[in-house]
Amino acid sequence: MRTLIYLLIGILFGITMFKSEAASWFRIYEMFQFQSFHMYGIIGSALGLGIIITQAIKRFNIKSIYGEKIEFQPKDKAFKRYMFGGILFGLGWALAGACPGPMYTLIGVGYLPVLVVLIAAIFGTFLYGLLKDKLPH
Amino acid sequence: MNWIFEPWPWYISGPMIAFIMLLLLLVGKRFGMSSNLRTICTMCGAGKKADFFKFDWKSQRWGLVVIIGAAIGGYIGANFLSNDIAVAINPTTIENLNALGFESAGKAYLPTELFDNSVFSDFKGLLLLIIGGLFVGFGARYAGGCTSGHAISGLSNLQLPSLIAVIGFFAGGLLMIHVLFPLIF
Numbered sequence: 469m470r471t472l473i474y475l476l477i478g479i480l481f482g483i484t485m486f487k488s489e490a491a492s493w494f495r496i497y498e499m500f501q502f503q504s505f506h507m508y509g510i511i512g513s514a515l516g517l518g519i520i521i522t523q524a525i526k527r528f529n530i531k532s533i534y535g536e537k538i539e540f541q542p543k544d545k546a547f548k549r550y551m552f553g554g555i556l557f558g559l560g561w562a563l564a565g566a567c568p569g570p571m572y573t574l575i576g577v578g579y580l581p582v583l584v585v586l587i588a589a590i591f592g593t594f595l596y597g598l599l600k601d602k603l604p605h
Numbered sequence: 606m607n608w609i610f611e612p613w614p615w616y617i618s619g620p621m622i623a624f625i626m627l628l629l630l631l632v633g634k635r636f637g638m639s640s641n642l643r644t645i646c647t648m649c650g651a652g653k654k655a656d657f658f659k660f661d662w663k664s665q666r667w668g669l670v671v672i673i674g675a676a677i678g679g680y681i682g683a684n685f686l687s688n689d690i691a692v693a694i695n696p697t698t699i700e701n702l703n704a705l706g707f708e709s710a711g712k713a714y715l716p717t718e719l720f721d722n723s724v725f726s727d728f729k730g731l732l733l734l735i736i737g738g739l740f741v742g743f744g745a746r747y748a749g750g751c752t753s754g755h756a757i758s759g760l761s762n763l764q765l766p767s768l769i770a771v772i773g774f775f776a777g778g779l780l781m782i783h784v785l786f787p788l789i790f
Contacts, residue, residue: 473632474667478674479681481625486682487609488618492692493715497702500775500782503695509615510622511756517623518761525630532633543749543759543766550766553748554755554773560740561774562781563733563789565715567752568745569638572672574715576679581720581734588738590649593642595739596746597657603747 482573491573493565500562549605560592610688626757634667637754638675639745641668683714690714705790733789748773 485491488510499507524530525538532538543550561567564585566574571589574582596603613621626636643658644665651658683690691712702710709717717723724730745751748770750759756774759767 470632470667471670474634474670475674475677477625477628477632478671479678480621480628480674481671482675482678482680483682483686484613484618484621484625484678485675486679487613487686488615488621489612489692489714490618491679491714493719494692494694494698494702494710494713496778497782498694498698500778501695501698501701503698506615510619511752513616513619514622514626514757515619515760517620518626518757519763521623521627521630522761522763533631534633536633538630538633540762542762543764546766547769550748550769551773553744553746554770555744555777555780556740557744557748557751557770558774558777558779559781559785560737560742560744560777561752562778563785564737564741565719566737566741567638568642568741569672569675569751569753572675573679573682574720576676577683577714578680579715579720580722581724581730584724584731584734585738585741588735589742589745590642590645592739592742592744593639593746594646594651594654594658594742596743597643597646597651597655600655600657 481569482576485570485573486577491566491570496562496565544605546605549603552604560589609686612692622757626761629671635754636758637750638668638672639742639751639754640665641672642742643746644668705786707790744777 489495490507490510495507498504522540530538566582566585568589571582571586575586629636644662647658647660647662692714694711699711707716707718719730719734748755750770755767755770760771
């Protein structure tokens, strides 16, 4: 039953990523050229509502449907890892035009070359795991 | 209901993303997609090479189910919920892209120059996809999250680390599009 719920949420996410065109390389390029409000509107409205949802859950102590407390794990206090990691991610995001969510959506649409991006991203994650202790965090 | 078959405007798409985050929180999970790349590494045995991958991947199975759903959602969106999938980007953007050699701008969902199957016999295109993917995977884990985990979930929780990461995402993206693209294409 839980698996089915996760699957349905994933399907809703995939449809949204495709139909919003947030999965389109062209929209990412257009966003970084500041030539459309579209992506900013998506991220901005998701974030605005996201802040309200998150703060409401915390303030009113809203529980999950299984009655458990909803936890928000704070990220480690640091600067370098977020800035350096963020810049590297941004370079890849703009080049491949896909973040780690829409990649699966695009593969589902049938764009086989996105499989190359996904396999490379898995390998990139693996490389990070190998080099983690040598990198500034 | 005809709007469903048109590209969704931002004021439907953005709230839908917030709604998906809410659904995941309500089932006791969180909205973050890049962690799945680490889970896949662990499933493939990466724990033998680095401690970073030593964890019980089965506890993260829910995330893998979500991404399988994301792929199915893409199939449904493209095949059953769309009349025309060409992305109507700004005409100025189309001109810019034409000048860089992207003839498919304004006529497709993804540039055929990079995402048509013919790229498998195009060394440069393939190399760019591999480099892009490597940076996405490496950068997301280094920064501890991607667009979903930091820009939506993290900023929604008003976390400073996520703000730094999102500034990094944009700095990297702007560098790629404005400085590196004219050199690459």
